[in-house]
Amino acid sequence: MNTTVVEHNKAGKGNVSQMNQQSEGTIKISVRDLDLFYGEKQALYSVNLDIQEKEVTALIGPSGCGKSTFLRTLNRMNDLIDNVKINGDIVIDNENIYQTNDVIKLRTKVGMVFQKANLFPMSIYDNVAYGPRMQGIKNKKELNSIVEESLRGAAIWDEVKDRLKTSALGLSGGQQQRVCIARAIAMKPEIILMDEPTSALDPISTLKVEELIENMKKDYTIVIVTHNMQQAARVSDKTAFFLNGEVVEYDETSKIFSLPSDQRTEDYITGRFG
Numbered sequence: 531m532n533t534t535v536v537e538h539n540k541a542g543k544g545n546v547s548q549m550n551q552q553s554e555g556t557i558k559i560s561v562r563d564l565d566l567f568y569g570e571k572q573a574l575y576s577v578n579l580d581i582q583e584k585e586v587t588a589l590i591g592p593s594g595c596g597k598s599t600f601l602r603t604l605n606r607m608n609d610l611i612d613n614v615k616i617n618g619d620i621v622i623d624n625e626n627i628y629q630t631n632d633v634i635k636l637r638t639k640v641g642m643v644f645q646k647a648n649l650f651p652m653s654i655y656d657n658v659a660y661g662p663r664m665q666g667i668k669n670k671k672e673l674n675s676i677v678e679e680s681l682r683g684a685a686i687w688d689e690v691k692d693r694l695k696t697s698a699l700g701l702s703g704g705q706q707q708r709v710c711i712a713r714a715i716a717m718k719p720e721i722i723l724m725d726e727p728t729s730a731l732d733p734i735s736t737l738k739v740e741e742l743i744e745n746m747k748k749d750y751t752i753v754i755v756t757h758n759m760q761q762a763a764r765v766s767d768k769t770a771f772f773l774n775g776e777v778v779e780y781d782e783t784s785k786i787f788s789l790p791s792d793q794r795t796e797d798y799i800t801g802r803f804g
């Protein structure tokens with residue numbers, strides 16, 4: 531049985547909105563004093579982050595520092611893991627996501643793309659139409675237009691438009707990952723979480739996905755975990771450096787990579803550890 535326990539901090543929403551007013555741009559996700567435990571083991575320590583709307587935020591840091599764990603808190607994917615306990619608040623569009631019962635609605639709004647393409651063994655069309663069909667959309671014309679729009683949005687329409695009814699598993703790894711992104715887009719999310727989306731791809735496919743991310747930020751708020759420093763520097767507006775479950779530094783990406791404030795950030799980005 532899953533036993534996610536959530537305790538909310540005393541600061542509550544009032545403080546969050548107060549902080550929002552002080553920041554520039556629109557804050558889409560506000561994280562306050564977030565701790566996460568796997569059983570007795572603490573994996574996140576008092577994380578505080580404001581994630582801006584329609585920007586790309588990169589999460590970097592050495593293996594095991596909590597990046598994926600943090601990413602999963604943003605659409606409550608950790609609820610699927612036994613004995614997870616979370617303290618603190620995550621507010622998305624003024625709603626505390628750990629106080630809602632509608633996790634399905636949350637995961638529609640906050641889509642996810644994983645490290646390895648995880649398409650279903652069915653046609654390209656059916657993969658992209660899967661989510662909308664589950665939401666009850668049956669009209670063929672409507673589905674056709676969602677599939678086309680989503681594949682276009684993921685910059686793969688031209689490559690697959692003549693083979694929509696063939697197996698998605700016949701595509702290259704890079705194409706499959708873009709179909710995964712199309713599948714996420716088909717749910718009309720506002721936020722897309724990406725957990726090392728290019729780590730299994732060759733350099734050319736990686737570049738295509740990076741260009742795609744760059745284009746997508748006009749429509750979506752994107753949070754991406756990456757081990758690739760150049761990638762973080764290329765695609766993101768803000769970068770958070772995690773170490774041992776804590777956020778050591780969070781700033782404009784250009785600042786993090788040119789003039790980090792913390793010695794540990796500098797050591798990491800210059801390859802001195804990790």
Ligand SMILES: Nc1ncnc2c1ncn2[C@@H]1O[C@H](COP(=O)(O)OP(=O)(O)OP(=O)(O)O)[C@@H](O)[C@H]1O
Nearest residue numbers: 568571573591592593594595596597598599600611
């Ligand atoms: N399901 C789990 N149960 C128990 N501990 C876990 C679980 N998932 C992750 N952890 C632990 O939590 C810590 C953070 O892991 P996490 O996967 O979030 O790190 P990461 O920074 O994403 O690492 P990587 O870059 O290697 O993917 C690690 O010590 C890890 O062993």
